[in-house]
Amino acid sequence: MTVRHKVLIVDDELHIRRLIHAALARADYAVVEAENAREALDCLRNERPDITLLDLGLPDRDGLELVPLFKRQSDATLIVVSARDATDQKVAALDLGADDYLTKPFDTDELLARVRVALRNRLTRDGGNLSLSVGDVTIDLVARTxxxxxxxxxxxxxxxxxxxxxxxxxxxxxxxxxxxxxxxxxxxxxxxxxxxxxxxxxxxxxxxxxxxxxxxxxxxxxxxxxxxxxxxxxxxxxxxx
Missing domain, CATH: 1.10.10.10 (Winged helix-like DNA-binding domain superfamily/Winged helix DNA-binding domain)
Structure with missing residues (x-):
């Protein structure tokens, strides 16, 4: 059995959530969704995602305010996915703790590549292994097999x-x-x-x-x-x- 990596999508636009969800599901990720900050905080606590994809333009709270809050409450890698393309917005998000920033509109192949890189970095940031064989038992921490x-x-x-x-x-x-x-x-x-x-x-x-x-x-x-x-x-x- 493959235990899938979990990705949380935080975006108030239904068509964007559906687009990202479909791309992630095809790549065999487990996906959870939130359309506002309140739902996102609940998902962080209860779902414990590996990756969070955060839109900055949420209806109940500005996404930049959420970046440090998310990083305090979860060890999930945080990728901002936003239509805000100004350099100062990108710098602010990264300075506040975001791990990556992707501008809308985006190519889903690039999004998936960013997620793969984030997962590799997540697994190796503490100096741990990506895979290990002991006797006839092998674990692949990227593929989760x-x-x-x-x-x-x-x-x-x-x-x-x-x-x-x-x-x-x-x-x-x-x-x-x-x-x-x-x-x-x-x-x-x-x-x-x-x-x-x-x-x-x-x-x-x-x-x-x-x-x-x-x-x-x-x-x-x-x-x-x-x-x-x-x-x-x-x-x-x-x-x-």
């Missing part, structure tokens, strides 16, 4: 988020708190047992022997790490849960 022995593995969206976190920084311990904040972002109280259940299902899908895991290693009381070599478990660290 996971394979084992050459065959694609069906992961749920939550399973993929956890495995992708570990795969971006193999060998590094990712804490329970860090993982749960990504998987259950709107929960006020996180329960480690939910994470343990999710890790068990991941091991069942990816490990040769889930009872003796060699890929996903538990650091007792701290978190999990992906063992780069997929070799024998570390004595004293590995726990089944």
């Amino acid at each position: 996971v394979t084992k022995a050459g065959r694609e593995v069906h992961l749920t969206p939550k399973e993929y988020v956890v495995f992708a976190q570990l795969a971006r920084f193999p060998g590094r311990v990712i804490t329970h708190k860090q993982i749960m904040a990504e998987v259950w972002p709107n929960e006020h109280a996180h329960h480690v047992e939910y994470l343990r259940v999710l890790i068990r299902t991941l091991r069942q899908k990816l490990e040769d022997d889930p009872q003796q895991p060699r890929l996903i290693c538990n650091e007792l009381g701290i978190g999990y790490r992906l063992r780069p070599g997929g070799d024998a478990p570390d004595a004293g660290h590995e726990q089944p849960g």
Whole structure:
């Protein structure tokens, strides 16, 4: 299963939203839409998009005011897509925190190229991997696919988020708190047992022997790490849960 990247379109013009939505859907992105600032803020909190495409001419709030607000409330890459073509508007948006600026009218192929570049930059900005192979398991973080022995593995969206976190920084311990904040972002109280259940299902899908895991290693009381070599478990660290 491919877990698709999610793009939020914020634009009050229905025909523009439909145009962008159709182009993104053809490229196999998951798409959510908002026609004003209020809806956009709700989507940022609830949908957690990877990319936000923001029009500056919204009916309830000027888009330039939203740029720093969006950047504070979400780690989504922000691309302004606006009919405002004056240099001072572009500079203002970029200075306020926008990651890119595309002027209307635009070619959808260029828009898709900007989105692809934004996703690559997003994946590498912290020094992480774009793809990783450990034993016979491979994860492609750009395509969002996971394979084992050459065959694609069906992961749920939550399973993929956890495995992708570990795969971006193999060998590094990712804490329970860090993982749960990504998987259950709107929960006020996180329960480690939910994470343990999710890790068990991941091991069942990816490990040769889930009872003796060699890929996903538990650091007792701290978190999990992906063992780069997929070799024998570390004595004293590995726990089944």
